Amino acid sequence: xxxxxxxERPLGIHDLRPAKGANRAKVRKGxxxxxxxxxxxxxxxxxxxxxxxxxxxxxxxxxxxxxxxKLKGFSNALFKTTYQVVNLDKLGExxxxxxxxxxxxxxxRGAVRKNQPVKVLGTGDISVALNVRAxxxxxxxxxxxxxxxxxVTEL
Numbered sequence: 001x002x003x004x005x006x007x008e009r010p011l012g013i014h015d016l017r018p019a020k021g022a023n024r025a026k027v028r029k030g031x032x033x034x035x036x037x038x039x040x041x042x043x044x045x046x047x048x049x050x051x052x053x054x055x056x057x058x059x060x061x062x063x064x065x066x067x068x069x070k071l072k073g074f075s076n077a078l079f080k081t082t083y084q085v086v087n088l089d090k091l092g093e094x095x096x097x098x099x100x101x102x103x104x105x106x107x108x109r110g111a112v113r114k115n116q117p118v119k120v121l122g123t124g125d126i127s128v129a130l131n132v133r134a135x136x137x138x139x140x141x142x143x144x145x146x147x148x149x150x151x152v153t154e155l
Contacts, residue, residue, distance in 0.1 A: 083136055084112040088144055089124020091132070098128035098150070103135075126150075 029040035042049040047057075056063045086106060094109050095101055107114045120132060122140030129149035137145075142152050 081117060083117050083119035085119055085121055086111055086134075087121050087123035088126050088141055091120070091130060092124065092126040092128070095130060096128065098130055101130050101132040101134075103133070103155070120145075 027036055029036045031037060039049065047053055056065060058064070090111060091101060094106070094111055103112070103114075103118050106112045106118060112118050117135035119136040119138070120134050120141045121138045122142075122144050126144060126148050130145060131151045131153070132145055133153040133155060135155050137152055137154065145152050
């Protein structure tokens with residue numbers, strides 16, 4: 001270290017050392033017969049004394065991958081189109097004066113969320129002419145819209 005009395009040079013970061021006893025040497029297990037030698041602190045025999053517990057081992061309980069059934073076959077459920085549903089009575093409330101009904105106007109009025117297809121169903125009645133543009137319609141919805149003097153356009 002630098003001599004503080006003579007001020008030969010300032011103390012640098014390379015002069016710093018850990019305090020005595022602050023750092024302990026790494027214990028090298030399994031080297032020789034001493035304290036951490038031979039069994040290296042793992043005891044004798046048993047699963048834990050060997051390299052490692054197998055992946056997925058649950059202590060002798062039947063593991064998860066064996067508790068669950070083997071599912072067979074294939075499902076197209078992932079490819080199913082799920083529609084947001086709007087009924088005719090709701091359209092009657094949202095558009096009491098009639099007019100054009102599009103997915104964008106339904107989103108603006110809070111009837112549906114954007115970025116999902118919309119299907120119009122025939123629950124309820126409408127008395128005003130609506131020009132409805134949506135992704136899908138039920139047969140009864142088409143009939144009731146046409147009977148009220150409106151038109152149906154599938155996107």
